[in-house]
Amino acid sequence: KAGVTQTPRYLIKTRGQQVTLSCSPISGHRSVSWYQQTPGQGLQFLFEYFSETQRNKGNFPGRFSGRQFSNSRSEMNVSTLELGDSALYLCASSLAGTGGDTGELFFGEGSRLTVL
Amino acid sequence: AQSVTQLDSQVPVFEEAPVELRCNYSSSVSVYLFWYVQYPNQGLQLLLKYLSGSTLVESINGFEAEFNKSQTSFHLRKPSVHISDTAEYFCAVRAPGRRALTFGSGTRLQVQP
Numbered sequence: 001k002a003g004v005t006q007t008p009r010y011l012i013k014t015r016g017q018q019v020t021l022s023c024s025p026i027s028g029h030r031s032v033s034w035y036q037q038t039p040g041q042g043l044q045f046l047f048e049y050f051s052e053t054q055r056n057k058g059n060f061p062g063r064f065s066g067r068q069f070s071n072s073r074s075e076m077n078v079s080t081l082e083l084g085d086s087a088l089y090l091c092a093s094s095l096a097g098t099g100g101d102t103g104e105l106f107f108g109e110g111s112r113l114t115v116l
Numbered sequence: 117a118q119s120v121t122q123l124d125s126q127v128p129v130f131e132e133a134p135v136e137l138r139c140n141y142s143s144s145v146s147v148y149l150f151w152y153v154q155y156p157n158q159g160l161q162l163l164l165k166y167l168s169g170s171t172l173v174e175s176i177n178g179f180e181a182e183f184n185k186s187q188t189s190f191h192l193r194k195p196s197v198h199i200s201d202t203a204e205y206f207c208a209v210r211a212p213g214r215r216a217l218t219f220g221s222g223t224r225l226q227v228q229p
Contacts, residue, residue, distance in 0.1 A: 004159070031215060033215055033216070033217075035217075042219055042220075042221045042222065043206065043208075043217075043219035043222075044219075045216040045217065045218070048215045048216060050215075055215065056214065056215055056216050058216065090159055090160065092160075094215070104162055104165070105160075105162070105217065106162075107152075107159035107160040107161070108159050109157070109158050109159045110158075110159050
């Protein structure tokens with residue numbers, strides 16, 4: 001079956017602009033998580049959505065937001081972009097619901113954002 | 117809160133030699149432990165995981181890791197590496213009931229012919 005699909009794969013923006021990234025989870029997966037990967041900070045958790053509700057949130061400013069749709073697809077948005085937002089943004093989906101604690105996370109290939 | 121320390125940022129090794137990638141963690145609660153691998157320009161792939169039970173876990177491609185609770189470690193080992201194992205390896209932990217993974221800083225394994 002198809003894996004986690006992230007679009008776009010690459011994009012370039014300038015400071016002050018905003019960006020929206022999209023993630024389509026594996027069919028049947030209801031949990032979607034987002035991570036930011038940078039050379040300096042490594043992999044950091046942004047937030048996780050399940051059944052259109054944000055369940056967990058990492059330590060990022062309010063410029064970072066997300067949402068999940070009824071078909072489990074998710075988007076994340078970054079407003080007022082800063083140079084430091086340049087990163088690989090990874091989406092991961094999971095089959096596990098509130099009781100499924102052994103759910104493996106399946107990662108997409110990421111969206112590489114460059115802020116100039 | 118949890119934290120993960122990967123002691124080596126880079127590990128060069130010759131093909132067919134054994135390798136160990138070290139991972140230590142800190143947590144006030146019991147955690148699940150994972151190793152992920154990332155090839156260039158790709159996302160993360162789960163290599164193996166420890167949830168409970170036997171402390172030695174194995175992957176299908178020859179890697180194994182052993183959970184050591186007293187030393188709070190989860191080192192990754194392979195007895196004989198291949199060129200194709202060249203990649204970045206991340207150790208991660210997750211508290212039961214939570215979805216967020218806490219990652220280490222990664223170890224770049226460079227297998228030389």
